[in-house]
Amino acid sequence: IQKLCDRVASSTLLDDRRDAVRALKSLSKKYRLEVGIQAMPHLIHVLQTDRSDSEIIGYALDTLYNIISNDSEEEEQEENSQKQPEDLGSQFTEIFIKQHENVTLLLSYLEEFDFHVRxxxxxxxTVLLKQQGPQVQQIILVSPMGVSRLMDLLADSREVIRNDGVLLLQQLTRSNAAIQKIVAFENAFERACIHGVIHFSVVGHLLHHPLKITILIVSSIRNSGPVEVAKYQKCGNECIVVEDCLLLLQNLLKNNNxxxxxxxEGSYIQRMKQWFEVGDDxxxxxxxxxxxxxxxxxxxRVLVSPTNPPGATSSCQKAMFQCGLLHQLCSVLMATGVPADILTETINTVSEVIRGCQVNQDYFASVNAPSNPPRPAIVVLLLSMVNERQPFVLRCAVLYCFQCFLYKNQKGQAEIVSTLLPSTIDATGNSVSAGQLxxxxxxxxxxxxxxxxAVALAHALQENAVLKEQLLRVQLATSLGNPPVSLxxxxxxxxSQGSKVQTRVGLLMLLCTWLSNCPIAVTNFLHNPSNIPFLTGQIAENLGEEEQLVQGLCALLLGISIYYNDNSLENCKKEQLKQLIEKRIGKENFIEKLGFISKHEFYSRAAQKPQPSFSSADHMMFDHEFTKLVKELEGVITKAVYKSSEEDKKDEEVKKTLEQHDNIVTHYKxxxxxxxxxxxxxxxxxESLRVQNEHLQTTVTQQVSQIQQHKDQYNLLKVQLGKDNQHQSSHSDVAQMNGVQPEEISKLHEEIEDWKQKLDQLQEQLREKDSLIETLKLSPVSGETTEQASQTNKPSGPETDSEFHKHVEALKSQIQLQSTDITKLQTEKQELLQKLSVTPVSVSGDNGTMVGKTADLEGRLATLLQETQELKNELAALSEERTSLKQQLDSSNSTIAILQNEKSKLQxxxxxxxxxxxDLLVLLADQDQKIVALKNKLKELGEPVEDEDDLDAGDQGDEEEEEEEEEEEV
Known part of the structure; x- marks a missing residue:
């Protein structure tokens, strides 16, 4: 190894250095320690100087990976491998990242496309992040474009690099909110939606149906050959890459609001529904x-975890209901053939989706199991919970589901308790209710x-005093022939029968929850003379460690019976119970036994999170909501036990006074x-009357405009009628001046008859024209009123009448031509024109025509007068209605003024x-000061005064100050 290191350091030929690094790589797995100690500086130097040769760079990176990695499987495959220290990889990692430039250099090599380098x-x-995650994360975070370079790995066309890139991002995003945000906003979610063909874009496997591997197939067609396509079609949702992507997505979302x-907001929740379309496989x-x-x-569950902010959890719960995800989860819950662990996790998931969301809880209450006859899903789940043959984790999951269903759900609580009441129990016994189970x-x-x-029933009573009182009505038939007893x-x-510790703990938790904040239930409990002796006997005994938990719960139950006691029973008043504790147990001993609860290990575990999570059934002792109750009552019970009777009386008086004032304030509120x-x-x-008044004013204005238009039409027709009358009188004068000779009467009659025939033909044509004019006139006139109601400036009647008169004048011109011909004939026969016999005939014809026209105009005038009168009547009615609305408005304003005066009086x-x-609180403070002064005088006079009373007086003063501050806040 030393010789190889010397060759790497001193050789000038690249081939020699490459061969030496290759040899070090082959020895690095078997001799990690030796190669790591001697060769690491030389390998880092190679990375810095030989960047141009991808082969030697690849060997150097592989060698460093073998040195730092703690892969035990690869070590076991080596026949003569030496046993290495477990933290050897961590030590080498620390050496490597000591110089931050080494990590930056490694990030730069990830930009190389060469497979043997990237x-x-x-x-x-990846292995550096496994060994020293936080330190490496910080280096990458401050490196320019460090996270973006790693995200680019997911766009590589080679599957191996894409999959290992997902593993790298898993380690990178673990427990680092800053990096998680950067990765998410680097389009880690959006890529899968927009570029659905790229299955390796972080969550591309996820945001589409895992059982339908469309993304993988399309991506493979794009980037791979037919062999890889067949491989993806076979793996489907069983592909391990899907698991890697899911783990990455969990890192990005968990505890990151x-x-x-x-x-x-990206609507990715809606796409999650497709994941759970399991079907028949x-x-x-x-x-x-x-x-x-x-x-x-x-x-x-990450999205609806109880540890998330309430607003974020609620919005996700609503989105899951609206998109049908909750429905799909319930379908998986009620499906057959689902493995036990999947069923358990589905129950836990449904629990947190419905927890505290009224809409989701109502939907879950309506879900029925696919049985004959159908039964509610809640009943089916409770059957599994009380069945001792079911797996322990499944029973815990059902209990958690029932707790989440009742969490902040008074409607669901009432439905569960109602199944126990005598009036709602099914007398036929054909169906089993939740309460009976x-x-x-x-x-x-x-x-x-x-x-x-017991815990499930306690949750049905949680923070619901009405149901606690109703549950007192439940009667149970324990055996045949014996009278029923209350629950x-x-x-x-x-x-009192001395059953197992777990059973007694459950019953005591139920009783404590039931009696807390319910004086009526406390009275019923104290009415049984054997209950108090049993509790004091349990607390006073010196039992083993297992029984200490029961003793603590008995002390809590007895303390609740004192604190919520309304002194309605003569033999079990607060003072009498406190004297009993002092005589048989001792106050110090009682408080010590009460403290056993919060000091117990199981109490601490249960207080951490709402979901019951226990390693075995024997460890199930406490419920999360019950730990909140213990924390709330432990202090007040301790104070209640140490208080004297006089202090209790004072507290009761102050409490009653405060309650009275609170009631008065509440009443006025x-x-x-x-x-x-x-x-x-x-x-x-x-406001409605004002709008209506404005509308009526607008209507009145329109009606006035219409009346004015009708008046204009009336005046125009009246003028036209006067002109026609003048024309008629002029024709009469002319006829009187003309005359005809008696000798030519017969010829003139013949000619006049011819002209009469022609005139009749023309009059027939005139009647046809008049009928056509009337038809055309009726259609604009019928629409005229409607148009005038909406548009006051629209032209109407006068234009239509002018057209009508144009047609009449045209016909008159034709008649005038005929009259001209007649005049010519009369000129040729001047001797006959002096005779006036023909004139009446001519005048009678003209008069008949004018009379018809005049009658028509008079009829139209009468119609217009009638419409005008109707509009005047309508205008008068609208004026009266406007006056009444003004009166109502004045009356409303006076009522508002009266209410405002009453409001100021009430304030x-x-x-x-x-x-x-x-003033009352000041008086009480003065009284306490006088008491303290008197006690001081007694001390000065040598009278014995107990220090405990002084301490209690000080505590009382503190309590009164706190109550005064609370009153001021109110």
Missing amino acids: WPGVKLL SNQNFFK SAGWSAQKVANLHLMLQLV LCGGLFSTDSLSNWCA LQQCTNIL NVIRVQDQELEELKKQV QEVAESKKEQD
């Missing part, structure tokens, strides 16, 4: 397929079923809220009540 460089950088938001479930689907489910598990012989059922009594009976709502409604009505009353409350 591939060894990718492997070497920015990337999660980017993933959601006759080929079965291979190990790789199970691993891939398991990672896909975990990826969904929980009661069955609660009283079964399997301790794990007891614990799971509360049956729990205490089983507890409700009144003000209602008045605000009424005020808003009145404002909306006023003044609230201020006065708060002032009275402050």
Whole structure:
């Protein structure tokens, strides 16, 4: 090795140096330590100086990889391999990255397209990240375009480099939020959507259906030959590259809110639905397929994890419901033939998708199992939870699913409790309800079923005082011939029978949850005279370490019975129970036993996360929500036990006073809220009336414009009628001046008859023209009113009448021509023109025509007058309606003014009540100061005064100050 190193360092010929590096590579696997110590500086020098020769660079990179890598499988394949220290690779990595220029030099070699340079460089950088991840990540992060160079590896046309590039990015993005953001915004998500043919673009395997390997096939057609296409068609979703990409995607999204938001806004959640279209796969479930689907489910959980910010989790949950992903997950949940571990992870995934989301919880409640008859999915899952033959992890998953279904879901809680109430139980017994399954598990012989059922029932009561009271109505028939007992009594009976520790812990957690913040339940519990002696006996005994947990829970239950006691039972008042503790247990001993709970190892594990995760069934002791309850009550119970009766009375008085003031303030707040709502409604009505008034004003303006137009039409027709009358009178005068001779009457009659026939023909034509004019006139006139209502400036009646008169004048001109011919005949026979016998006939014909025209005009005039009268009536009605609207508006304004005055009065009353409350608190403070002064005087006079009372008085003063601060905040 030393000779080879000398050749690398001193040889001037490139071939000699290349052969020496090749020899070092062959020895590097078997003699890692020797080659690493002696050859590493020379290999780094080769990388710096011989960049032009890709072959020697490839050998140098491979040698460094063999030195740094701790691949045990390759070492075992060597027959005479020596045992190497486990941290040898880490030590060599530390030496290599001590000079940051070495990592930068390695990044530059990743830009080389030569396969013999790029591939060894990718492997070497991957192993460096495995050995010293944070240090190498920091170097890459500060290197110019460092992350971008690594992302370019995914665009390589060679499959090996693409796949190893994914592995490199896995190591690079591990536990580094800054690099995760850079990788995500380097189009790590977008490439798979836009360039769907590139299956190696980080998540290209993921964002399309893994079971349908379209991306892989298309990519292979583009970049590979037919052999690789067949290989991808065979591997499908069982390809290990899919697993690598899923792991990379998990690194990018886990605990990274920015990337999660980017993933959601990019609509990638909608594409995840296709992952779970499992269908009927006759080929079965291979190990790789199970691993891939398991990672896909975990990826969904990353987006809706309870540790994420509530807003981000809620938005992802809603998106999963809207795109149908939740429906698809429920289909996998209810499918047959699904492996147990996949089913368990699916249950956990559905749990977190519905946790705290009311819409998703309602949908899950409506899901039915494909059975005959169909049964709710919740019932089917609970059957698995209380069945001791089911796997332990599956039962834990079902419990977690039930807890998530009830989390912040009062509707679901009420539905579960209602299945236990007497009025809703199915009398036929044909169907099993969720409540019946929980009661069955609660009283079964399997301790794990007891614990799971107790915790599940406790979650149905979580933060719901109404259901705690309703559950007191549940009656159980324990055996034939015996009267039914309440569920509360049956729990205490089983507890006193000395069952297994796990069963007693579950029942005690249920009772503590049930009695907390429910005085009625506490009264029912204390009504049984055997409960308190049992608890004090359990706490007072000196038992083994296993029983300490039970003792602590008994102390907690007894403390809850004191703290939430309303003193309604004469024999079990607060003071009497505290005296009992002091006599039989001792206050210090009681507090010590109470502290056993929070000091227990299982308590610490359960408090970490909501999901139950235990190595074995024996370790299932505490529930996550119960740990919150213990943390909340431990301090207040300790104070309640140490308080004296006088302090309790003072606290009760102050509490009642504060409650009264709070009730008054709440009442006035409700009144003000209602008045605000009424005020808003009145404002909306006023706004609506204002808009309606404006609309009516616009309508009135349009109607006035229409009336004016009709008036103009009326005046025009009236003028035309006057002209026609003048024309008629002139014809009469002319007729009186003309005369005809009696001798020519017969000839003139004959000619007149001829002309009459012609005139009749012309009049017939005139009637046809009039009918045509009337037809044309009716169509514009019918549309005229509508057009005038919307456009006041549109021309109407006068133009139509002018056209009509043009036609009439044309016909009159024809008649005038005929009259001219008649006049010519009369001129030739002057002797006959002096006779006036013909004149009446002519005048009668002209008068008949004019009379018809006059009648027509008078009819049209009457119609216009009638329309004008109707418009006047409508205008008067609109004016009256406008007046009434103004009156309503004035009335609304007066009502608003009255409500505002009432609101100001109420606010003044609230201020006065708060002032009275402050005065009361000042009075209480003065009284405490007087008490302290009197005690000091007693001490000066030599009277014995206990220091504990002084301490309690100080504590009382602190509590009063805290209450005063809370009151000021209110």
